[in-house]
Amino acid sequence: MANSMTLYTATITLVLIMDPIGNIPVFASLLKNFTAKRRTQIILRETFFALIILLIFLFAGKTILRSLQISTPALSAGGGIILFLIALKMIFPDEAEEEAHRVHQEPFIVPLAIPLIAGPSTMATIMLFVSRESSKEMKWLLALIIAWLISTVILLLGNQLSKILRERGLIALERLMGMILMTLAVQMFLAGIESFFKLPM
Numbered sequence: 001m002a003n004s005m006t007l008y009t010a011t012i013t014l015v016l017i018m019d020p021i022g023n024i025p026v027f028a029s030l031l032k033n034f035t036a037k038r039r040t041q042i043i044l045r046e047t048f049f050a051l052i053i054l055l056i057f058l059f060a061g062k063t064i065l066r067s068l069q070i071s072t073p074a075l076s077a078g079g080g081i082i083l084f085l086i087a088l089k090m091i092f093p094d095e096a097e098e099e100a101h102r103v104h105q106e107p108f109i110v111p112l113a114i115p116l117i118a119g120p121s122t123m124a125t126i127m128l129f130v131s132r133e134s135s136k137e138m139k140w141l142l143a144l145i146i147a148w149l150i151s152t153v154i155l156l157l158g159n160q161l162s163k164i165l166r167e168r169g170l171i172a173l174e175r176l177m178g179m180i181l182m183t184l185a186v187q188m189f190l191a192g193i194e195s196f197f198k199l200p201m
Helices: 007-018 020-030 036-068 072-091 095-100 112-117 120-132 134-156 158-197
Strands: none
Touching: 007 020, 007 120, 007 134, 007 158, 020 112, 020 134, 020 158, 036 112, 036 120, 036 134, 072 120, 072 158, 120 134, 134 158
16 A cells, blocks of 8 residues: 555545445345344445544544554554455455344444444554554545445445346355455555565565
8 A cells, every 4th residue: 555545546446445345245235124124224324324433533543553552564464354354254255244234123323333434444454544644534434434334325326236146146246345355455455564673565
């Protein structure tokens, strides 16, 4: 991840990590017993909670990193590893883990807001953005809001997208997103190594 990461790159990275396409089947399963109006209300509520949580990590990220004495190179390399594992799960999903997210009552914060939208990898990535370029907090805020809006719209249109793309189409699209995220993860890891050893890329 280069120091000159653009708003576009940051936004796409966050959308890929939030993985709204991959979350469509999980949301559909969790909310299948609710009316269309209630599903919309729940999705809006849960995505709002997720945004609040991510905003906390955006503005308190530097303080958190200082208190834990985590360096930017360590966060970059560690974040790259986390994203790589997330990308692997997108390409090779674990059905048992997806089943573990199933609940039999109306979900509240868990598991929709956390960890499906605002997961550890999203939190770590936001803190990484801020730690690398703390003077551009407003750019990261804008990237987060745009990514959140895109994810929310995709989740709200989940039923329509499922009908259009069908299950195989959703799986293919998520795996494509996983491949893109994997390349970003490798770049983030290499950037951390470069920064730690001060190597020319």
